[in-house]
Amino acid sequence: xxxxxxxxxxxxxxxxxxxxxxxxxxxxxxxxxxxxxxxxxxxxxxxxxxxxxxxxxxxxxxxxxxxxxxxxxxxxxxxxxxxxxxxxxxxxxxxxxxxxxxxxxxxxxxxxxxxxxxxxxxxxxxxxxxxxxxxxxxxxxxxxxxxxxxxxxxxxxxxxxxxxxxxxxxxxxxxxxxxxxxxxxxxxxxxxxxxxxxxxxxxxxxxxxxxxxxxxxxxxxxxxxxxxxxxxxxxxxxxxxxxxxxxxxx
Amino acid sequence: xxxxxxxxxxxxxxxxxxxxxxxxxxxxxxxxxxxxxxxxxxxxxxxxxxxxxxxxxxxxxxxxxxxxxxxxxxxxxxxxxxxxxxxxxxxxxxxxxxxxxxxxxxxxxxxxxxxxxxxxxxxxxxxxxxxxxxxxxxxxxxxxxxxxxxxxxxxxxxxxxxxxxxxxxxxxxxxxxxxxxxxxxxxxxxxxxxxxxxxxxxxxxxxxxxxxxxxxxxxxxxxxxxxxxxxxxxxxxxxxxxxxxxxxxxxxxxxxxxxxxxxxxxxxxxxxxxxxxxxxxxxxxxxxxxxxxxxxxxxxxxxxxxxxxxxxxxxxxxxxxxxxxxxxxxxxxxxxxxxxxxxxxxxxxxxxxxxxxxxxxxxxxxxxxxxxxxxxxxxxxxxxxxxxxxxxxxxxxxxxxxxxxxxxxxxxxxxxxxxxxxxxxxxxxxxxxxxxxxxxxxxxxxxxxxxxxxxxxxxxxxxxxxxxxxxxxxxxxxxxxxxxxxxxxxxxxxxxxxxxxxxxxxxxxxxxxxxxxxxxxxxxxxxxxxxxxxxxxxxxxxxxxxxxxxxxxxxxxxxxxxxxxxxxxxxxxxxxxxxxxxxxx
Numbered sequence: 001x002x003x004x005x006x007x008x009x010x011x012x013x014x015x016x017x018x019x020x021x022x023x024x025x026x027x028x029x030x031x032x033x034x035x036x037x038x039x040x041x042x043x044x045x046x047x048x049x050x051x052x053x054x055x056x057x058x059x060x061x062x063x064x065x066x067x068x069x070x071x072x073x074x075x076x077x078x079x080x081x082x083x084x085x086x087x088x089x090x091x092x093x094x095x096x097x098x099x100x101x102x103x104x105x106x107x108x109x110x111x112x113x114x115x116x117x118x119x120x121x122x123x124x125x126x127x128x129x130x131x132x133x134x135x136x137x138x139x140x141x142x143x144x145x146x147x148x149x150x151x152x153x154x155x156x157x158x159x160x161x162x163x164x165x166x167x168x169x170x171x172x173x174x175x176x177x178x179x180x181x182x183x184x185x186x187x188x189x190x191x192x193x194x195x196x197x198x199x200x201x202x203x204x205x206x207x208x209x210x211x212x213x214x215x216x217x218x219x220x221x222x223x224x225x226x227x228x229x230x231x232x233x234x235x236x237x238x239x240x241x242x243x244x245x246x247x248x249x250x
Numbered sequence: 251x252x253x254x255x256x257x258x259x260x261x262x263x264x265x266x267x268x269x270x271x272x273x274x275x276x277x278x279x280x281x282x283x284x285x286x287x288x289x290x291x292x293x294x295x296x297x298x299x300x301x302x303x304x305x306x307x308x309x310x311x312x313x314x315x316x317x318x319x320x321x322x323x324x325x326x327x328x329x330x331x332x333x334x335x336x337x338x339x340x341x342x343x344x345x346x347x348x349x350x351x352x353x354x355x356x357x358x359x360x361x362x363x364x365x366x367x368x369x370x371x372x373x374x375x376x377x378x379x380x381x382x383x384x385x386x387x388x389x390x391x392x393x394x395x396x397x398x399x400x401x402x403x404x405x406x407x408x409x410x411x412x413x414x415x416x417x418x419x420x421x422x423x424x425x426x427x428x429x430x431x432x433x434x435x436x437x438x439x440x441x442x443x444x445x446x447x448x449x450x451x452x453x454x455x456x457x458x459x460x461x462x463x464x465x466x467x468x469x470x471x472x473x474x475x476x477x478x479x480x481x482x483x484x485x486x487x488x489x490x491x492x493x494x495x496x497x498x499x500x501x502x503x504x505x506x507x508x509x510x511x512x513x514x515x516x517x518x519x520x521x522x523x524x525x526x527x528x529x530x531x532x533x534x535x536x537x538x539x540x541x542x543x544x545x546x547x548x549x550x551x552x553x554x555x556x557x558x559x560x561x562x563x564x565x566x567x568x569x570x571x572x573x574x575x576x577x578x579x580x581x582x583x584x585x586x587x588x589x590x591x592x593x594x595x596x597x598x599x600x601x602x603x604x605x606x607x608x609x610x611x612x613x614x615x616x617x618x619x620x621x622x623x624x625x626x627x628x629x630x631x632x633x634x635x636x637x638x639x640x641x642x643x644x645x646x647x648x649x650x651x652x653x654x655x656x657x658x659x660x661x662x663x664x665x666x667x668x669x670x671x672x673x674x675x676x677x678x679x680x681x682x683x684x685x686x687x688x689x690x691x692x693x694x695x696x697x698x699x700x701x702x703x704x705x706x707x708x709x710x711x712x713x714x715x716x717x718x719x720x721x722x723x724x725x726x727x728x729x730x731x732x733x734x735x736x737x738x739x740x741x742x743x744x745x746x747x748x749x750x751x752x753x754x755x756x757x758x759x760x761x762x763x764x765x766x767x768x769x770x771x772x773x774x775x776x777x778x779x780x781x782x783x784x785x786x787x788x789x790x791x792x793x794x795x796x797x798x799x800x801x802x803x804x805x806x807x808x809x810x811x812x813x814x815x816x817x818x819x820x821x822x823x824x825x826x827x828x829x830x831x832x833x834x835x
Contacts, residue, residue, distance in 0.1 A: 039488050050339045052339075209472065212335060220456075222457045
């Protein structure tokens with residue numbers, strides 16, 4: 001069971017995440033958007049969205065710090081375990097609560113604002129459930145360690161080594177299996193989130209426009225050689241039941 | 251010098267009657283889809299009025315366009331690149347639907363479905379956003395023809411500004427009002443701030459003709475362009491989550507046809523043609539210190555296509571000869587730079603707009619006539635332009651960043667043209683002192699009159715086609731033109747119409763439209779392999795295939811009685827028989 005959860009599932013998740021993203025990028029550029037609903041409602045969005053997004057960016061940074069950088073390194077530079085722990089709790093806790101608060105505002109807005117709710121797809125609803133669950137379980141692991149205090153679980157001895165070992169294709173399944181249930185469930189929901197990621201609106205995060213900082217203001221581009229309206233759909237990438245598919249058969 | 255070509259438009263506001271035909275045909279052509287209900291690539295505003303979206307000209311609120319920073323460099327009014335990225339999660343100043351209007355339809359079905367009752371059923375308005383009952387409170391032209399001006403006229407940002415500078419200048423009392431119409435499309439600017447705001451780089455300017463487009467595949471819906479455009483001519487499609495804008499009808503322009511708004515304009519007030527400009531000088535020209543100099547610096551960027559140096563540089567940079575020729579015959583260049591009667595809309599936004607306007611003289615002429623003067627007499631008109639300061643200051647805020655002298659110059663030219671040509675029409679000796687009074691020669695004044703008053707179709711629209719050498723590239727790869735009788739194949743593909751690979755839109759339109767516009771016979775006349783193509787039907791005659799053919803068709807031999815038994819009576823389509831059985835004559 002442990003082998004399946006911590007040895008196989010992560011790779012399945014990564015395969016779907018990468019393959020799905022490539023497929024979506026090639027096949028569904030037109031659907032690759034934030035699908036902003038600011039046109040319908042701006043007041044709550046202006047509060048909730050920045051809180052959520054900056055929160056989640058901080059959370060991502062925290063995960064990087066906690067999972068990728070080995071404990072021996074921080075100890076080596078003289079950062080005591082207590083100091084690290086306090087820091088992680090404080091910064092991580094604030095970021096996590098901010099993220100949760102932000103998403104609660106956004107979900108409230110989505111449900112209560114008529115036009116925004118109308119524009120919410122099933123896909124969005126599933127995504128919101130998984131995303132919120134991942135945040136809640138993540139926050140649970142953080143808060144649990146507050147109450148457990150000194151006796152709390154040190155994930156940098158279990159989850160983090162397992163995470164790093166995944167990249168070496170030598171998954172340290174035993175380490176992960178030793179982590180408490182709260183970490184297990186958070187990791188599983190997280191993997192689920194990344195599995196559905198390429199198929200939801202979350203893909204917009206992959207095209208964060210950092211290149212905006214470096215490009216010239218005015219963009220010149222030559223007329224398309226092939227008019228966009230009739231660009232042939234690549235073989236095998238056509239949705240079912242279209243003219244293109246029918247022609248391929250013929 | 252980097253010579254580039256730019257498609258431009260001039261609108262002669264004197265001729266606009268505010269019929270909204272351009273808006274309606276544009277909407278039918280481009281934005282009659284879900285998600286674009288509120289989108290008007292072309293709209294017609296009554297000025298004074300709030301415009302669409304409401305008060306879009308108030309840049310202190312909407313932060314559109316460019317401004318100079320402390321060092322005198324050009325920066326986006328809504329902030330630099332880093333600030334823009336931090337504003338991605340919730341755009342700080344994006345207009346909401348309530349600043350446009352909530353699109354609606356009517357519950358027409360009730361009219362026929364309603365159960366029997368004492369009251370007449372009514373079709374209630376239903377919001378197209380929520381699907382619920384709605385109260386209509388605003389639309390794209392709610393303040394049309396000064397509707398509500400006594401209560402809401404002061405909400406026009408320009409009225410507000412002119413009033414701040416001098417009290418009592420603009421009145422909305424019935425006797426003192428003035429109004430004119432302002433049709434607006436995307437300005438296809440030389441220095442577009444929407445493009446500069448786009449984090450994804452999805453908005454681009456076409457090298458060949460300067461048309462500004464949004465790449466729908468690259469747009470990620472960050473919606474910064476909506477804030478960036480000071481004219482608020484980028485709209486957010488709330489169904490697809492992508493930005494959309496006026497396309498200058500590029501599929502039509504590429505094959506030499508005018509835009510839909512121009513083609514359908516009842517007043518024939520739109521002119522289309524090429525500008526040549528120096529792309530290297532655009533940024534500097536947009537960064538002059540005094541906003542009143544912007545008009546002149548914009549004019550300086552435009553190059554004279556008759557200048558041999560310009561022509562040589564243009565050729566060296568790959569601008570085809572027929573495009574150069576079109577630039578020489580360009581009506582927009584003539585109106586903007588030769589006669590200097592067309593002015594850019596809001597040059598103070600520093601975007602270098604390429605849709606120009608001939609300011610209206612009519613309010614003045616009408617007022618003079620109403621007061622019992624001869625509205626077209628030169629003396630009266632010239633005096634009135636100076637005396638009636640109301641429109642001049644208002645117009646100056648629209649077209650010259652507040653420089654009233656420039657507006658007066660243009661209006662005097664237009665007045666002189668009227669007076670001069672009236673003299674000729676009345677059989678008087680042409681009075682050369684009239685053109686001289688406005689710094690023109692009698693010849694150039696007559697030329698201007700031809701262009702503005704006679705305004706022949708081929709003089710109004712000088713649109714070079716996407717180049718012949720490139721025509722092959724425009725078509726789909728592997729779909730050669732010389733296949734089976736050349737381009738005609740689009741009507742007769744090997745396996746019937748519409749078989750094979752999809753036909754490039756522009757090519758199909760081109761042949762259908764050419765056929766429709768040049769042939770004397772109804773468009774459906776030629777063989778369509780017995781299929782009805784209502785798209786190409788121009789309303790004349792009967793499209794082929796809709797009804798059984800009555801002429802020329804070889805009559806079938808009389809069917810044997812056995813056939814008749816099996817199929818029942820055959821109705822003869824020629825109508826000369828009573829129709830029980832077919833008898834061969």
